[in-house]
Amino acid sequence: MTFPRLPEPSRRALLKWLPAGIAVTAAPAWAQPSTGAELPAPALSSYRFIVGFGAGGVPDAAARLIAATLSERWKLPAMVENKTGVGGTLAARAVLAATGDGTTLLSVSPAHATAPAVFRNPGYDTLRDFAPVTLIGEGPALIVVPKDLPARTLSEMVAQAKARPGSVSYSSAGVGSSSHFAAALFCQQAGIEAVNIPYKSVGEAMTETIAGRVQFHVAPYISALGMVKEGKVRALAVTSAARLADMPEVPTAAQAGVPGYEWSFWYGLLASAKTPASIVAQLNQDITGILRLPHVKAQLATMGVTVAASTPAAFQKLIESEVAKYARIAKTANITPQ
Structure with a gap:
């Protein structure tokens, strides 16, 4: 879409x-x-x-x-x-x-x-x-990471996870939440192992990502955009099939190295x-x-x-x-x- x-x-x-x-x-x-x-x-x-x-x-x-x-x-x-x-x-x-x-x-x-x-x-x-x-x-969702994460692209983050299985973690709004499933599907299609760190809400999951206690979070657009604009997190990819007109600099997950991954x-x-x-x-x-x-x-x-x-x-x-x-x-x- x-x-x-x-x-x-x-x-x-x-x-x-x-x-x-x-x-x-x-x-x-x-x-x-x-x-x-x-x-x-x-x-x-x-x-x-x-x-x-x-x-x-x-x-x-x-x-x-x-x-x-x-x-x-x-x-x-x-x-x-x-x-x-x-x-x-x-x-x-x-x-x-x-x-x-x-x-x-x-x-x-x-x-x-x-x-x-x-x-x-x-x-x-x-x-x-x-x-x-x-x-x-x-x-759509945005795949966001802490602003100071060494990996600058999605491909770099995936490469790190493949080199050190289990070294990458992601935050979610709880076990079985939409953000958990979105990240789990991403891991499956990227071919990586990552640890889910569940929280009580999307807000808490975003807070922990900002703090750098996890490596990434798959967040709804409305939850992530303000944090990206303020420079509190970086968006490595958007989960739609095409780039967003509002954020043309952010590639799709497929363009960033994970072909086939889409989420809405x-x-x-x-x-x-x-x-x-x-x-x-x-x-x-x-x-x-x-x-x-x-x-x-x-x-x-x-x-x-x-x-x-x-x-x-x-x-x-x-x-x-x-x-x-x-x-x-x-x-x-x-x-x-x-």
Whole structure:
């Protein structure tokens, strides 16, 4: 995928615009509807979005942007709740425990598809218990290293790891997290052995990379760009198929010496599988209409996300392929379900 120019994100601004844990009753300036074709009227009287991770990350910020725009466009109450813990599975269970009428949606990232490879019993069936609503979008990752790391290129880091197996370590947002799987796949395709040092969040993983206590970290664009711009870490490669227009000096992983390595973080919305198909269809129509609005596309771009609104069937196929991919990565990397 070729990603367009992405404006530099401001996590602080996102949090200021979209405070956590409150009902969305009015939208800030960027959430005002644009001129153009009218969107269809919603079938539901309210929406509730549950996020399995804390405020500031893309799953949270994207849900708040969509909720604010829905609320402003149709004068509907929309609530975003953060239910953190156990790799996002607590939030998933909360959605399944809610009434299956489409009023409660789950904001997901690749962590949703890693669950079967990480947990023996997450409390649900990832593929059968949810009804995909739509893919929101996708974004690249950056392979970043401490600013003082002797290796100046990805090829040099790989060569060091091959010369001294086990001498290279990487930080992740926890065992079985998306960043863990992203780095594990990188190691497999680069033909190196590296040690995963798990932390509790992407923020902690980045902090340890800045401090030089690990050699690299595969971070979502929004989490890494500010640190790269400030010179706190160096970006050795981008995980997309093509260079980013915003960072043309950073090669792709394939260009930097690891052919075939690509990775994207994706984000979407799910409902309970108990939700009637007609309501899922209406949800898809409502929310993909929101995602097509120019100001929504522009705001998601500041998060490093390219809008990729989809049909429920297409999103289901993506999740199925991702679950299979993570199972393969887990087997090779000896990640065993807990």
